[in-house]
Amino acid sequence: MTFRLTLTVNGQPRAIELDDPRVTLLDLLRERLGLTGSKKGCDRGQCGACTVLVDGRRVNSCLALALSLDGADVLTIEGLAHSLAPGEPLHPVQAAFIEHDGFQCGFCTPGQIMSAVGLIHEGRAGDDPERVREGMSGNLCRCGAYIGITQAVLDAQARMAGPGQGGAA
């Protein structure tokens, strides 16, 4: 049996056929669409390495069944910079992670960045490091780069709140 769905992935419409209704969004992205930026850390909703935006909201893609998302708009780390403007090299959150050393090995980083973008758009980041830490608590970093991550989110949210900055994901 074939299951069909359509998604917009990083701005591109995709018509997808699945032979198994249990395929997760993460496996669809990584194994069928070649988008390996979203990482599989735990595959059970505990680490946040697989975070993407679905219709602008943060989602652990390892927990989301692809078929349940028919018609959704999915943004992954691969499409993040271009979501602001075609040819844009870096999203402000990506730039801030580089400037503040918000990573070491980098495995958690795509999920951290997508989660930070979601948090900023939720309007819950503010300028309070404690609120940022709480808002990012679903994203674990085994390297312990939390100080840089928090600084990066604070910096990016301040930049994106400025006039003419990229408010859209």
Ligand code: FES
């Ligand atoms: S891989 Fe999805 S939360 Fe860990």
Ligand code: FES
């Ligand atoms: S940078 Fe290594 S797990 Fe976060």
